[in-house]
Amino acid sequence: MSVTLEHFLTVSALLFTLGLFIALSKRNAVGVLMGVELMLNASNLALLAFARLTEGPAQIAGPVFVVFVITVAAAEVAVALALAVSVYRVRETIDVDRITLLRM
Amino acid sequence: MIEGTGPALAFWGLSALTLVSAGGVIVSRNLFHAVLFLVLAFIGIAGFFLLLSAEFLAMAQIVIYVGAIAVLMLYAIVLTPRAGRDNRETWMAVPALFVAVGLAAVLLFAIHDTDWAKSARAYVLSAGELGRELLGTWVLPFQLASVLLTAALVGAVMLVRSPEEERKEEEE
Numbered sequence: 001m002s003v004t005l006e007h008f009l010t011v012s013a014l015l016f017t018l019g020l021f022i023a024l025s026k027r028n029a030v031g032v033l034m035g036v037e038l039m040l041n042a043s044n045l046a047l048l049a050f051a052r053l054t055e056g057p058a059q060i061a062g063p064v065f066v067v068f069v070i071t072v073a074a075a076e077v078a079v080a081l082a083l084a085v086s087v088y089r090v091r092e093t094i095d096v097d098r099i100t101l102l103r104m
Numbered sequence: 105m106i107e108g109t110g111p112a113l114a115f116w117g118l119s120a121l122t123l124v125s126a127g128g129v130i131v132s133r134n135l136f137h138a139v140l141f142l143v144l145a146f147i148g149i150a151g152f153f154l155l156l157s158a159e160f161l162a163m164a165q166i167v168i169y170v171g172a173i174a175v176l177m178l179y180a181i182v183l184t185p186r187a188g189r190d191n192r193e194t195w196m197a198v199p200a201l202f203v204a205v206g207l208a209a210v211l212l213f214a215i216h217d218t219d220w221a222k223s224a225r226a227y228v229l230s231a232g233e234l235g236r237e238l239l240g241t242w243v244l245p246f247q248l249a250s251v252l253l254t255a256a257l258v259g260a261v262m263l264v265r266s267p268e269e270e271r272k273e274e275e276e
């Protein structure tokens with residue numbers, strides 16, 4: 001038995017689409033954020049699988065990019081949750097269907 | 105290619121753990137349960153990182169995602185008490201399902217149809233090498249990331265200040 005690159009990429013693709021479904025369909029803003037985090041994790045998995053299992057001139061770039069993705073994800077989550085809390089202060093809801101202030 | 109029965113078993117176990125937990129995030133009706141399923145999915149990804157012999161990144165994944173991001177999400181849920189704790193879908197669920205299934209089909213076709221430049225010898229990353237690269241070749245993006253993180257955290261603090269605090273500061 002052996003595990004190939006395609007196995008990792010398949011798991012990564014499935015995780016990414018699950019995250020996409022969550023981000024597109026959830027009602028609660030925190031739920032939407034969970035989907036975004038799953039998508040970022042899936043891309044990290046694909047980056048590491050490529051770095052480890054393919055040939056290339058600079059394979060270290062994969063793990064380095066994963067470090068940057070994790071950093072930006074942490075920054076993004078902090079800002080997004082702060083936005084959710086400050087929207088809640090004004091509207092008493094973080095239901096993305098009911099935050100329609102900018103709708104025509 | 106990673107040879108051996110142990111890694112293969114680990115791979116299938118971790119795939120099941122990660123994908124089932126991601127499904128649990130969709131299915132669970134309670135937001136708290138959804139966050140706990142998300143934590144399980146993060147731990148599964150950390151296991152994949154270990155399987156790909158990136159120990160440092162696996163630990164970073166656990167510390168940052170499980171230790172910081174999931175806890176931050178729990179705090180955001182606790183701080184919005186009257187917003188409703190249910191985790192239902194909007195009317196977008198059906199179109200989103202079609203988009204997701206379509207994207208999955210395209211990605212899976214691309215993955216299995218492409219002739220990847222696979223290496224016979226697996227490349228193993230050491231944490232020391234990663235650190236040298238980060239502070240050598242990639243030092244400028246590294247600095248930019250630190251500035252971004254500082255700006256984001258200061259911005260988050262400013263956003264969640266309560267109105268009373270702001271008024272008090274204006275009076276001073």
